[in-house]
Amino acid sequence: MAEIIEINNINDPRVAPFASLTEAQLRSRIDPANALFIAESPKVIAVALDRGYIPQAMLCEQRHIAGDAAPLLERCPARMPLYTGPRQLLQSLTGYKLTRGVLAAIKRPELPSVKDVCRNARRVAVIDSVVDTTNIGAIFRAAAALGIDAILLTPTSCDPLNRRAVRVSMGSVFLIPWTWLNGPVSQLNDLGFKTVAMALTDRSVPIDDPQLNSEQRLAIVLGTEGDGLAAEVLSATDYVARIPMAHNVDSLNVAAAAAVAFWQLRPHP
Numbered sequence: 001m002a003e004i005i006e007i008n009n010i011n012d013p014r015v016a017p018f019a020s021l022t023e024a025q026l027r028s029r030i031d032p033a034n035a036l037f038i039a040e041s042p043k044v045i046a047v048a049l050d051r052g053y054i055p056q057a058m059l060c061e062q063r064h065i066a067g068d069a070a071p072l073l074e075r076c077p078a079r080m081p082l083y084t085g086p087r088q089l090l091q092s093l094t095g096y097k098l099t100r101g102v103l104a105a106i107k108r109p110e111l112p113s114v115k116d117v118c119r120n121a122r123r124v125a126v127i128d129s130v131v132d133t134t135n136i137g138a139i140f141r142a143a144a145a146l147g148i149d150a151i152l153l154t155p156t157s158c159d160p161l162n163r164r165a166v167r168v169s170m171g172s173v174f175l176i177p178w179t180w181l182n183g184p185v186s187q188l189n190d191l192g193f194k195t196v197a198m199a200l201t202d203r204s205v206p207i208d209d210p211q212l213n214s215e216q217r218l219a220i221v222l223g224t225e226g227d228g229l230a231a232e233v234l235s236a237t238d239y240v241a242r243i244p245m246a247h248n249v250d251s252l253n254v255a256a257a258a259a260v261a262f263w264q265l266r267p268h269p
Contacts, residue, residue, distance in 0.1 A: 001073065002078075002079070002080045002081070003080065003082060004065065005081055006084060007084065012083075015059060017036055017038065017105040018059045018083075018103050018105065026038065036105045036106060036107060036108060037106055037161035038105055038166075039104045039166050039167075040102070040166070041102060042068045042071070042072055043171065044170060045072055045106075046071070047170075047172075048104070048106055048171060050174075053106050053109065053174060054077065054106065054107045055076050056105050056107055057082070057083065057104075058073075058076070058080065058082050058105070059082075059083045059090065059104075060083070062084050062085065064101040068101060069101070069102045072104075108161065112179055114152060114179055115191065116179075117152065118152075118188070118191050118193070120149070121177075121217070122216065122217050123147060123148050123149050123265065124149060124150045124193065124219040124220070125150075125222065126151075126153075126154075126219050127154070127157050128157065128185075128221060128223050129154055129156040130153075130157050130158060130222065131157065133158050133168065134168050135158075135253070136168075137160075137168025137170075138258075138259075139151075139254070139258045140160060140176060141169045141172040142262055144169075145172075147262065147266045147267070148220075148262055149177075150178065152178065152179060152188075152219075153178065153181060154180070154181055154182075160173045161173060184232075184233075184236050185219070185221055185233060186237075192217050193217045193218060194238045195218075195237040195239070196212060196218060196220055196221065196237060196238065196240070196241050196265070197221040197233060197237040197240045197241070198220065198222055198241055198243075198257055198261055199223065199241075199242070201234060204241060204242040207241045207242065207243050207244070207260070207261060207264045209239075212239050213264070213268070216267070220258075220262070220265060221233065223254070243260050243261070
């Protein structure tokens with residue numbers, strides 16, 4: 001059973017991961033063995049536990065210890081610190097109302113290699129320079145729901161284990177293998193993939209193009225919210241595809257476009 005610890009001071013250093021540490025400090029690249037991320041709400045935390053993630057500490061409103069948090073606490077390591085206090089104190093500590101009253105500080109996993117992530121995949125999403133946490137979470141959620149096998153992100157993209165990205169994804173960041181992609185997207189050709197960039201260019205084919213949809217292994221490349229994909233990325237892909245638009249709408253939000261692409265380009269038997 002977790003060790004319940006009452007907090008009465010928002011400056012208590014033991015709760016720094018939930019309050020004062022930045023996302024960069026939580027990632028702790030200098031000391032990766034102790035790197036953490038924060039997950040919110042019982043549902044999201046339960047998904048993380050299902051996938052083998054290990055909580056190092058939890059922060060919970062007092063009224064939830066015997067309520068929403070109880071099934072989670074039964075699955076946590078013995079003597080794990082469970083910090084608690086009244087709602088107003090915890091809201092002052094975190095700066096916002098807790099989602100369903102529970103936060104977990106969870107050990108970051110060691111990420112696999114690109115080769116390992118892609119080994120058995122037929123459909124891979126490549127996220128290039130997408131920095132909005134809401135979009136990252138929404139893309140992961142769509143990918144999990146629509147049959148994407150793995151996700152690769154360029155180092156210029158937002159961290160999927162950012163607190164808000166995790167929450168928006170509803171825990172989907174724990175369901176799909178992912179890792180960082182260093183170097184050009186063309187390296188995926190060496191792993192047996194054709195690549196398709198989602199963009200409006202002179203060489204774009206409709207997303208329902210028969211040849212594109214017949215590819216056995218396909219990597220779908222999605223670009224940043226404002227400028228889209230860089231010219232060098234577009235020139236390195238095997239295809240460029242567009243989603244046909246009506247009413248003179250020029251484009252979709254990257255998360256919405258991802259969902260359309262994932263469904264249309266899903267693998268067929």
